[in-house]
Amino acid sequence: MSLLSQPVFRFAPSPNGHLHLGHALSALLNFDAAQDSGGRFLIRIEDIDTVRCTSALVRDALEDLAWLGLTWEEPVRRQSEHFADYAAALLRLEEMGLVYRAFLTRSEIRDFVARVETGGRAYPRDPDGAPLYPGDEAVLSADEIAARDAAGESFALRLDMKKALARIGKPLFWMEEGSGPQGETGRLPADPSVWGDVVIARKDTPTSYHLSVTVDDALQGITHVMRGRDLFQATSVHRLLQEVLGLPEPCYHHHRLLLDHDGRKLSKSARDTSLRDLRRQGCSAQDIRRLVGLA
CATH class of the missing domain: 3.40.50.620 (HUPs)
Structure with missing residues (x-):
């Protein structure tokens, strides 16, 4: 299959906080779709807010995604660049x-x-x-x-x-x-x-x-x-x-969307179910798939 005919998917977080289960769902859906279709999977960092989107949060986000088992093409595009x-x-x-x-x-x-x-x-x-x-x-x-x-x-x-x-x-x-x-x-x-x-x-x-x-x-x-x-x-x-x-x-x-007990969309600002906290609690990547409703 040529590059021109391949489907191309992307996961594009804005790292103004740590990734949570809602991000994991979106990232995994995109990654799985790329794998199933023989397509390409890209990560894009949407960091036009250069104050809140710090290099440390970008590093943590990529680390969390790698821990989930995702692989992507390099280089990662950072909007701030x-x-x-x-x-x-x-x-x-x-x-x-x-x-x-x-x-x-x-x-x-x-x-x-x-x-x-x-x-x-x-x-x-x-x-x-x-x-x-x-x-x-x-x-x-x-x-x-x-x-x-x-x-x-x-x-x-x-x-x-x-x-x-x-x-x-x-x-x-x-x-x-x-x-x-x-x-x-x-x-x-x-x-x-x-x-x-x-x-x-x-x-x-x-x-x-x-x-x-x-x-x-x-x-x-x-x-x-x-x-x-x-x-x-x-x-x-x-x-x-x-x-x-x-x-x-x-x-x-x-x-x-993944919602909390009050029916709200999960939020970084509310520190909802961050992947880093779940990792510290001993969750595995397979546990995360189960928590977001993926087999």
């Missing part, structure tokens, strides 16, 4: 007129939404529950926007969703080989408009999750994106960016 790739994609979006500077702070957005919702009126929110960006003009005068820009204040670079969709000018879809929260599968419609004007980069960081994951999947030749169901809705944004930037479309497989 490839900001130039994302900056190039961002420049293309800017040249197409699809990106704008957004100066509103989180507190200003929160206060604006509170004013709108006074009296029981609902303000639109994205699939994660965050309010859609109202636009600077909803809160600031033209002079205030110009003053913030001239002063070099912090800003986010947001994708102009209406302009991007108009540029595509056609419905978007993706192939879902897993299932969504409601059991959705097959060729599914993508509706990125439900996210509003998403953040593409920031003044001090030339990328965001949406941009970097889309660029990396294309650069690494990923053919199958297998990830948790919590990212099901985000696929719409990634399909839009793929179309605008002329990047290939992988197949998607959104798998079940």
Whole structure:
């Protein structure tokens, strides 16, 4: 089988904490799928947050994955080493007129939404529950926007969703080989408009999750994106960016999530069931497979 015809899978953790059982499930599913299909398996470290994603956590993550019995191709791609790739994609979006500077702070957005919702009126929110960006003009005068820009204040670079969709000018879809929260599968419609004007980069960081994951999947030749169901809705944004930037479309497989006793998704911030703690307790790699529901 040639490299061009091989399926390519990836596991892409963000090491801002130690890996937990939910990560183990995703990593093992990708690794097993690559093995079963005669494909390739890659590890990508999504560490655009260079403050929280430390070298020690990256080292620990790779050690945990090796302990699980996973093997992968080298070198491991670290996003923090490839900001130039994302900056190039961002420049293309800017040249197409699809990106704008957004100066509103989180507190200003929160206060604006509170004013709108006074009296029981609902303000639109994205699939994660965050309010859609109202636009600077909803809160600031033209002079205030110009003053913030001239002063070099912090800003986010947001994708102009209406302009991007108009540029595509056609419905978007993706192939879902897993299932969504409601059991959705097959060729599914993508509706990125439900996210509003998403953040593409920031003044001090030339990328965001949406941009970097889309660029990396294309650069690494990923053919199958297998990830948790919590990212099901985000696929719409990634399909839009793929179309605008002329990047290939992988197949998607959104798998079940592991939940705690309260029905919450396992979280690194809550130190849930970390693999390192389970190792210290004497668990084996086979025990981890059993705990995540894999034979």
